[in-house]
Amino acid sequence: MGAVVRRRSTRYLPNFINSTKIRNSPRFNDETVRCQCLIYAHRVDQLHHDFYRQFVEDLVNGSECFGLSPLTAAGFVRIVTNPRFPNGATPLAQAISVVESLAALSHCIWTPPGKRNWELTRDLCNKCSCAGKNLADAQHAAVAIEHAGE
Numbered sequence: 001m002g003a004v005v006r007r008r009s010t011r012y013l014p015n016f017i018n019s020t021k022i023r024n025s026p027r028f029n030d031e032t033v034r035c036q037c038l039i040y041a042h043r044v045d046q047l048h049h050d051f052y053r054q055f056v057e058d059l060v061n062g063s064e065c066f067g068l069s070p071l072t073a074a075g076f077v078r079i080v081t082n083p084r085f086p087n088g089a090t091p092l093a094q095a096i097s098v099v100e101s102l103a104a105l106s107h108c109i110w111t112p113p114g115k116r117n118w119e120l121t122r123d124l125c126n127k128c129s130c131a132g133k134n135l136a137d138a139q140h141a142a143v144a145i146e147h148a149g150e
Contacts, residue, residue, distance in 0.1 A: 034072065034075075034137070034140055035071075035072045035073075035075035035076040035079065035140075037052050037055065037056065038052075038056065038072065038076045038098065039076060039079055039080055040052035040053075041053040041055065041056040041057075042076075042080060042090070042095075042098055043080065043087075043090070045086065045087045060102070060105060062107070063107060064107065065107045065108075065109055066107065066108060066109070067108075067109045067110070067111035067144075067147050068099075068102055068103060068108050068109070068110060068111065069110075069111045069112065069113075069140065069143045069144075070110065070112050071113065071139065071140055071143060072140065073099040073103070075136075075140075076095065076098070076099060077092070077095045077096060077099060080095050081095050111143055111144075111146075111147040112143075113139075113142070113143050113146070114143075114146045114147075116142075116146050117139070117142050117143060117146060120141075120142035120145055120146060121135075121138050121139045121142040124138040124141055124142060125138045
């Protein structure tokens with residue numbers, strides 16, 4: 001869900017969470033992080049917390065520009081504030097604060113879906129046979145592809 005796009009970076013981020021169909025798409029950017037990255041970084045009780053927290057801290061403290069999609073932001077808030085979230089929901093104000101803290105950084109660039117988003121989403125869905133919850137993965141990958149200039 002959602003995408004944070006690192007620009008001008010060769011750093012590879014292991015994808016513990018990406019859909020295999022999307023990850024194996026030749027047009028999917030391995031430097032794309034979805035909203036699960038923010039969830040794992042935010043929630044200490046998550047399995048990959050330490051890895052993703054360090055990754056997000058590197059983004060925050062670094063000088064490289066990175067993109068934050070409104071889809072990622074909304075997905076993060078939607079998921080962590082869900083009362084059924086394991087070990088309890090994050091308070092809404094805290095979840096919103098996480099997003100606003102990232103968005104306030106001078107090197108954070110909002111990357112909203114553009115004019116090609118539907119076309120790219122459709123093509124990824126067809127190519128990777130995405131349906132159901134994987135459709136959101138294709139949509140977020142399409143945002144990353146649009147803003148990565150591929």
